[in-house]
Amino acid sequence: MASIDIKSVRKNYGHFPVLHGVDLTIRDGEFIVLVGPSGCGKSTLLRMIAGLEEVTSGEIRIAGNRVNELAPKDRDIAMVFQSYALYPHMSVADNMSYSLKLRKTAKEKIASAVGNAASKLGLDPLLERRPKALSGGQRQRVAMGRAIVRQPKAFLFDEPLSNLDARLREQMRAEIKKLHADLKATSIYVTHDQIEAMTLADRIVAMHGGIVQQVGSPLELYDRPANLFVAGFIGSPGMNFLEGRYRLSGDHADVELVDGTLIPIAPRPSLEPGGRVTLGIRPEHVVMGGTAGMEASVDLVEPTGFGIILHLSLHDLPFKVFTLDRDALKAGPKVRVEFPGKHLHLFDEAGNRVE
Amino acid sequence: MTTRKILLIGAHRLAILAYIALALFPLFWLLKVSVTPNDLLYSEGVRMWPSRTTFEHFEFVLRHSAFPVFFRNSLIVSGATAVVVTILASLSGYALSRFSFRAKYWIVAIMLLTQMFPLVMLVAPIFKLLSPLELTNSLTGLVIVYSAFNVPFATFLMQSFFDGIPKDLEEAAMIDGATQFMAFRQIILPLTLPGIAATLGFVFTAAWSELLFALMLISGNDAATFPVGLLTFVSKFSVDFGQMMAAGVLALIPACLFFLLIQRYLVQGLTAGAVKG
Numbered sequence: 001m002a003s004i005d006i007k008s009v010r011k012n013y014g015h016f017p018v019l020h021g022v023d024l025t026i027r028d029g030e031f032i033v034l035v036g037p038s039g040c041g042k043s044t045l046l047r048m049i050a051g052l053e054e055v056t057s058g059e060i061r062i063a064g065n066r067v068n069e070l071a072p073k074d075r076d077i078a079m080v081f082q083s084y085a086l087y088p089h090m091s092v093a094d095n096m097s098y099s100l101k102l103r104k105t106a107k108e109k110i111a112s113a114v115g116n117a118a119s120k121l122g123l124d125p126l127l128e129r130r131p132k133a134l135s136g137g138q139r140q141r142v143a144m145g146r147a148i149v150r151q152p153k154a155f156l157f158d159e160p161l162s163n164l165d166a167r168l169r170e171q172m173r174a175e176i177k178k179l180h181a182d183l184k185a186t187s188i189y190v191t192h193d194q195i196e197a198m199t200l201a202d203r204i205v206a207m208h209g210g211i212v213q214q215v216g217s218p219l220e221l222y223d224r225p226a227n228l229f230v231a232g233f234i235g236s237p238g239m240n241f242l243e244g245r246y247r248l249s250g251d252h253a254d255v256e257l258v259d260g261t262l263i264p265i266a267p268r269p270s271l272e273p274g275g276r277v278t279l280g281i282r283p284e285h286v287v288m289g290g291t292a293g294m295e296a297s298v299d300l301v302e303p304t305g306f307g308i309i310l311h312l313s314l315h316d317l318p319f320k321v322f323t324l325d326r327d328a329l330k331a332g333p334k335v336r337v338e339f340p341g342k343h344l345h346l347f348d349e350a351g352n353r354v355e
Numbered sequence: 356m357t358t359r360k361i362l363l364i365g366a367h368r369l370a371i372l373a374y375i376a377l378a379l380f381p382l383f384w385l386l387k388v389s390v391t392p393n394d395l396l397y398s399e400g401v402r403m404w405p406s407r408t409t410f411e412h413f414e415f416v417l418r419h420s421a422f423p424v425f426f427r428n429s430l431i432v433s434g435a436t437a438v439v440v441t442i443l444a445s446l447s448g449y450a451l452s453r454f455s456f457r458a459k460y461w462i463v464a465i466m467l468l469t470q471m472f473p474l475v476m477l478v479a480p481i482f483k484l485l486s487p488l489e490l491t492n493s494l495t496g497l498v499i500v501y502s503a504f505n506v507p508f509a510t511f512l513m514q515s516f517f518d519g520i521p522k523d524l525e526e527a528a529m530i531d532g533a534t535q536f537m538a539f540r541q542i543i544l545p546l547t548l549p550g551i552a553a554t555l556g557f558v559f560t561a562a563w564s565e566l567l568f569a570l571m572l573i574s575g576n577d578a579a580t581f582p583v584g585l586l587t588f589v590s591k592f593s594v595d596f597g598q599m600m601a602a603g604v605l606a607l608i609p610a611c612l613f614f615l616l617i618q619r620y621l622v623q624g625l626t627a628g629a630v631k632g
Contacts, residue, residue, distance in 0.1 A: 082523075098528070102533055
C-alpha cells in the first residue's frame with residue numbers, strides 16, 4: 001500500500017491539451033473517485049498513473065518514487081478495466097494467477113493467494129471455467145480477483161461497473177466498498193456515475209475539461225459545491241439555477257430575478273451590488289404548497305416510488321422539484337415554490353461559489 | 356410462410372448450388388480425366404464419366420516420372436514460405452496495429468505499392484538480382500522471392516486480425532507484469548490463431564500454385580516445383596493429359612490436408628468472452 005502524489009501533471013495529444021496541470025495527493029489507503037462527464041480527462045489521468053499513457057509534463061510519485069519513466073509492470077499497481085479484459089484463452093484460475101506466475105512466485109503461494117481471493121469473491125466453483133462461460137457479474141468478480149491476488153501498492157478502477165445492469169451495479173458497488181474496508185488498499189476509481197462517486201469515495205475529485213474543479217468529501221461536494229459545474233454534476237436530479245442580480249440595501253441582501261422577484265439571502269461582502277449572479281437550489285430543498293413564494297406551472301410529474309419529481313416552468317425556464325409528499329401527484333397546473341435561505345447556493349458571474 | 360418467401364428461399368438455394376457446381380466442375384473434370392484410360396480419352400466423345408476407369412496414370416506418375424521430386428520441392432518451398440511469411444507478417448501486422456511511429460504512413464503506402472505491379476514486369480530484374488547471388492535454380496531463392504511478394508498482403512491480413520483484439524487485453528497483461536513482447540506472445544498470439552491459420556493457408560496455397568517465377572528462376576528437374584513439373588507432361592508432339600491430370604489430383608492432396616488441419620482455427624472465434632458480452 002502506498003500514497004500517490006500527482007504534481008502539475010499535463011497531457012497533450014499532439015498540440016491538443018486534455019489535462020491542464022493536475023495536482024493531487026492521495027493518502028495511503030484512501031479511496032479516491034475521479035468523476036466527470038465523458039472527455040473530462042479522468043480516464044487519461046488514471047491511465048497515466050498506470051503507465052499506459054505518457055506524462056507530457058509534471059510528475060507522478062507512487063510511495064515517494066517517481067514513476068514517470070517506469071513501465072506499467074514495474075509500478076506494482078493493479079487495474080480493473082471497464083471491459084474486464086480477461087484473457088479469453090485462460091481459465092479463471094489462470095487469469096487470476098497470471099501476474100504471480102510472471103513474478104515467478106512459488107506454486108504453493110500462488111495457489112493460496114488465488115484460493116483466498118476466490119473465496120473472498122465467491123469464485124471457488126468457477127475456477128476452472130473460461131471467461132466466456134461466465135455472466136457479466138462473474139466476469140467483473142474475476143477482474144477484481146485478478147487485481148487483489150497480487151496485493152499491489154494501489155488499485156486502479158476504470159469505470160468497472162459501467163457494463164453491468166442496475167441491480168448488479170448496486171450489489172458490486174457495495175462489494176467494492178466492503179473489499180476496500182477489508183484490504184484498506186489505496187484505490188483510484190474512475191466513473192461518470194455520481195452515485196458511485198458519492199457512495200464509494202473518501203474523497204471525490206470532480207473534473208471537467210481537463211481541469212480539477214473540486215476535491216473533497218462526498219458531502220462537501222454536495223453541500224458546498226465550489227462552482228456551477230460541480231453544483232450541476234453532483235446530485236440527482238440536478239441542481240436548479242436561476243439567473244439574477246445581487247442587490248444590497250443596508251445590511252439586507254437580495255437576489256433580484258429577471259421578473260423582479262426578490263429572493264432574500266445573507267449578504268456576501270465580496271460581491272459588487274448590481275453584479276450578475278446565479279442562484280442554485282437542489283430540487284429536494286425546494287418547499288412547495290405554501291401561499292408565499294413564486295408561481296410555477298407544472299409540465300410533467302415523474303413518480304419514482306420513493307418520491308416524486310416535478311418538472312416545472314419558472315419564468316419559462318425548466319425547474320425541478322423532488323418531494324416525498326404523495327399529494328404532489330395531484331398537483332394542479334400551477335404550484336408555488338419557496339426557497340429556504342439555508343439551502344441556497346450563490347455563484348458569481350464566473351461561476352464560482354460565493355460564501 | 357408465404358409462397359413468395361418459399362420461392363425466394365428456393366431461388367437462393369438454387370443460386371448457391373449453381374455456384375458450387377460451377378466452381379467445382381473443373382476439379383471434377385480433373386479427376387475424371389485422371390482416371391480415363393488413354394485409349395478412351397479421345398474415342399468416347401464428351402462424357403461425364405468414362406465407361407472404364409484406370410489408375411495407370413497415377414501409377415506412372417508416382418513410379419516413372421520426376422513428380423515425387425517436384426512434389427517434395429513444392430512442399431519445402433510452400434511450407435517454408437508460409438512459415439517465414441506468417442512470422443514476419445504477424446510481427447509487422449502487430450506493429451502496424453498497435454504502434455504509431457513516424458514512417459508508418461509511408462511503410463503502408465510502399466507495401467501497397469508493391470501489390471500494384473504486374474509480376475511479369477519484375478521477372479527480369481529479380482533474375483538479374485538473384486543470379487550473382489547464386490539463388491537462381493535453388494529452392495532458397497524461390498522461398499525468398501515468394502516471401503517478399505506475400506509479406507505485404509499477409510501483413511495487412513494479420514493487422515486486421517490484431518485490430519480485432521481489444522487493446523485492453525495487452526494493457527491488462529502489462530499491468531500484470533508482462534513486457535510488451537510477453538503480452539504479445541502469451542496473450543495476443545494465442546488469440547490470433549485463427550488469423551495465423553488463415554495467413555498460413557493463404558500463403559501456402561499462393562506459393563503452391565505459383566508458376567511464373569518458378570518457371571523463370573528454375574531450370575532442370577532438380578529444383579522444379581510441381582506447377583513447373585506439370586509442364587514436363589507437355590512434349591513437342593503431344594500432351595499427356597491423363598498423367599498431367601493424375602499429377603494435378605495428387606498435388607491437390609497436400610493443400611486439402613493443410614486446410615483440414617487449420618480449418619478448426621479458421622472457424623473458431625477465440626476472442627468470445629474476452630470483453631463485455
